[in-house]
Amino acid sequence: MTSTTDHALLVLADGRVFRGRGFGATGTTLGEAVFTTGMSGYQETMTDPSFHRQLVTLTAPQIGNTGWNDEDSESRDGCIWAAGLIIRDLAVRVSNFRATRSLEDEMKAQGIIGIRGIDTRALTRHLRDHGSIAAGIFSGEAAARDVDELLAEVKAQPPMSGADLAAEVTTDALYTLEPEGEAKYTVVAYDMGIKTATPRSLVQRGVRTVVVPADTPFAEIQQHKPDGVFISNGPGDPATADTMVGIVREILAADLPLFGICFGNQILGRAFGMDTYKLKFGHRGINVPVINHQTGRIDITSQNHGFALQGKPGETFDTDFGPAQVTHTCLNDDCVEGVALESGRAFAVQYHPESAAGPHDANPLFDQFLELMSAQQKTTQEG
Incomplete structure (x- = not known):
């Protein structure tokens, strides 16, 4: 069964906070919160260099079913470029003959922080109404800090406009x-x-x-x-x-x-x-x-x-x-x-x-x- 970390927070720069549970690595990651509507292809998405410095919200409700393999990565070395992953439900077991490990195992190996168990539909509607926005995922000890302190950290990150990446x-x-x-x-x-x-x-x-x-x-x-x-x-x-x-x-x-x-x-x-x-x-x-x-x-x-x-x-x-x-x-x-x-x-x-x-x-x-x-x-x- 997939192991998970404890309490996690997704903090948006406009003050909206989503509470969930962490998975993958534990700690703090910052980026621009965006959403993608694909029902499949999370491995290709996460390894696409175009997602550098972005916290990717997957609108498909359950993620991780097909695990992780060594063929489908879109970066030469299999590097995950997404700054973090935001999902609703994490599959508890992998069910694909090509998988060699789980999504969470790969995220832990590469130090990628995720949050699960949040209402991704509500988050997506918020981003559609207000636009992509600076955000941060905080899990483990980082999630125990004062929310105002976390919000200040989120707001202090450089904007995507003007970013030469x-x-x-x-x-x-x-x-x-x-x-x-x-x-x-x-x-x-x-x-x-x-x-x-x-x-x-x-x-x-x-x-x-x-x-x-x-x-x-x-x-x-x-x-x-x-x-x-x-x-x-x-x-x-x-x-x-x-x-x-x-x-x-x-x-x-x-x-x-x-x-x-x-x-x-x-x-x-x-x-x-x-x-x-x-x-x-x-x-x-x-x-x-x-x-x-x-x-x-x-x-x-x-x-x-x-x-x-x-x-x-x-x-x-x-x-x-x-x-x-x-x-x-x-x-x-x-x-x-x-x-x-x-x-x-x-x-x-x-x-x-x-x-x-x-x-x-x-x-x-x-x-x-x-x-x-x-x-x-x-x-x-x-x-």
């Missing part, structure tokens, strides 16, 4: 993933907090993938003679990513095929001259409907973002690299979900086409990237 999650050094079968293309992938499923989606298609740290100068990636460039997902405020925006502008000026997702979408949009803003409570889940204004197709998508580009559904606008368009928007709130040059040379989406976890509706976007590189190769050969 990509440098904290990116790879320390370049590494290369060789393709399955014959190498068709070479892509340089900027790791802004990349999920392992993303380069896997490329290597499965015959793409040699050279993963480089965030902010790697354009001159350095040119030595790899890339057929295309990929900009990954990642945490933090895109308004702080000035260096990467400048690099992307160099890539666009060089007319290299470019594909971005999530944080990469915001960086490409900024390179086009668009502004960004912080969403009230973000899009986090695996059931978000997005319409493609170029085709009229609607995809159900996997998403995790708290910031977005400012733009209107389907609008076209001028950039330094030719006309561009808002290609995708969310059907729930008209949030910008994709931008592209009308030439097709560069495009990005706000959601996760690698779908780990989530639906596979948007997976063909990787094939679109390959088609773009193929067309570029033919143009170069004919030239």
Whole structure:
């Protein structure tokens, strides 16, 4: 049977307090309280670097049923990036043939603090009404402290707006993933907090993938003679990513095929001259409907973002690299979900086409990237 710690508190910066029981490691953890609506995929969520510095509320009522395995983590080393976990019920036993240990065992091993037994529906409604907010989980001896003292600690943490977090999650050094079968293309992938499923989606298609740290100068990636460039997902405020925006502008000026997702979408949009803003409570889940204004197709998508580009559904606008368009928007709130040059040379989406976890509706976007590189190769050969 799963063991648990004693009394725990979730303290929000607006003074709301939820009382429950701790699980995983014991102590104090701070971050931004957010919620995700996926019914599955908690391991992928917790190991996604985009959740760095966030206390993740899972709206599914029972968590831990499928335990933890060594295959589904979305960070290279299996690191849990979420700052803490907030759930209603913790499964008392693991029931999955792939599991090698329990969720709580892994959280203890990695020092991740959780709180269970709270009304996650009430918390989610509070976050929807008031927005994502600074918070803290306190368990064990930390939970015995005066609530006013805990609230002061929560309020003192740095805000998510203005946070430059990509440098904290990116790879320390370049590494290369060789393709399955014959190498068709070479892509340089900027790791802004990349999920392992993303380069896997490329290597499965015959793409040699050279993963480089965030902010790697354009001159350095040119030595790899890339057929295309990929900009990954990642945490933090895109308004702080000035260096990467400048690099992307160099890539666009060089007319290299470019594909971005999530944080990469915001960086490409900024390179086009668009502004960004912080969403009230973000899009986090695996059931978000997005319409493609170029085709009229609607995809159900996997998403995790708290910031977005400012733009209107389907609008076209001028950039330094030719006309561009808002290609995708969310059907729930008209949030910008994709931008592209009308030439097709560069495009990005706000959601996760690698779908780990989530639906596979948007997976063909990787094939679109390959088609773009193929067309570029033919143009170069004919030239």
